Amino acid sequence: xxxxxxxxxxxxxxxxxxxxxxxxxxxxxxxxxxxxLSEVVRFDRPRLGDVAGLRAVHLQCHIGTDTLSLHRxxxxxxxxxxxxxxxxxxxxxxxxxxADIDYVEADVYRAAExxxxxxxxxxxxxxxxxxxxxxxxxxxxxxxxxxxxxGRLFIREGHPMLWSIDETRGDGVLAVHFAYFERPEPLxxxxxxxxxxxxxxxxNNVTHQxxxxxxxxxxxxxxxxxxxxxxxEHDTCPWNPLPGFTAEVGEGEYRLADRPExxxxxxxxxxxxxxx
Ligand SMILES: C[S@@+](CC[C@H](N)C(=O)[O-])C[C@H]1O[C@@H](n2cnc3c(N)ncnc32)[C@H](O)[C@@H]1O
Numbered sequence: 701x702x703x704x705x706x707x708x709x710x711x712x713x714x715x716x717x718x719x720x721x722x723x724x725x726x727x728x729x730x731x732x733x734x735x736x737l738s739e740v741v742r743f744d745r746p747r748l749g750d751v752a753g754l755r756a757v758h759l760q761c762h763i764g765t766d767t768l769s770l771h772r773x774x775x776x777x778x779x780x781x782x783x784x785x786x787x788x789x790x791x792x793x794x795x796x797x798x799a800d801i802d803y804v805e806a807d808v809y810r811a812a813e814x815x816x817x818x819x820x821x822x823x824x825x826x827x828x829x830x831x832x833x834x835x836x837x838x839x840x841x842x843x844x845x846x847x848x849x850x851g852r853l854f855i856r857e858g859h860p861m862l863w864s865i866d867e868t869r870g871d872g873v874l875a876v877h878f879a880y881f882e883r884p885e886p887l888x889x890x891x892x893x894x895x896x897x898x899x900x901x902x903x904n905n906v907t908h909q910x911x912x913x914x915x916x917x918x919x920x921x922x923x924x925x926x927x928x929x930x931x932x933e934h935d936t937c938p939w940n941p942l943p944g945f946t947a948e949v950g951e952g953e954y955r956l957a958d959r960p961e962x963x964x965x966x967x968x969x970x971x972x973x974x975x976x
Pocket of ligand 1: 705708709712760761762763764765766780781782783786806807808809826827828829832833
């Protein structure tokens with residue numbers, strides 16, 4: 701296994717139980733109310749359209765709260781992730797919620813080998829997924845291989861401009877500091893925290909991440925025979941991306957407190973696999 705997969709997987713495995721126990725993921729709320737959707741999927745709904753009956757796969761599904769929400773909207777869904785501890789939480793949530801969801805453990809680059817290629821109406825992913833992948837063209841090839849002709853990709857993701865920002869200078873300035881374009885070498889982080897409220901302490905803290913420019917993402921998908929049907933940039937984000945600069949605005953979304961028109965924080969992209 702590559703060093704980046706080993707490091708990143710250890711980081712996710714260690715954090716999965718803490719995420720499942722955190723108020724942010726609201727597992728108990730999802731169990732108490734069988735009609736409840738995760739905040740991420742609630743945000744997506746106006747753009748997602750009707751997914752009832754669709755054969756869907758959620759790539760990098762983590763602990764399965766969004767996967768369960770898509771199931772509740774009627775999708776026949778499979779979740780895929782490389783973190784066994786994340787999938788243990790996802791399977792437990794599905795079982796306790798009485799939801800029939802398949803979960804598969806694999807590196808996302810192997811998704812078309814472990815799932816039936818050309819069989820999915822919908823590939824759903826995002827919210828902190830692409831930054832873990834070194835090569836966006838390889839990811840686009842996997843998405844194209846999974847979709848049936850006419851099938852659709854839906855992704856809401858952190859904006860590559862957001863990933864390029866350093867907010868930690870302490871002088872009140874948001875600096876464009878990290879690479880916007882994909883680079884072969886990873887950005888190496890050593891961070892003992894996580895993005896939810898938790899008392900848990902972590903020891904697997906080194907990760908390897910990559911940015912991918914918006915044009916690189918679109919070009920990779922076009923190159924794999926998909927056509928773009930939606931590209932919307934948002935000034936909000938479903939986690940607190942720039943602490944000290946971003947403030948919660950409701951429904952789990954955060955926005956720059958000062959002049960939010962300066963920076964897109966996320967985007968929604970949809971693309972359809974051409975029929976021929
Ligand atoms: C931030 S989470 C995805 C967001 C998810 N929507 C959530 O619940 O917040 C990132 C997920 O990507 C998974 N992941 C990272 N690299 C991966 C890879 N190469 N293959 C499969 N899963 C991967 C991690 O295990 C983690 O569960």
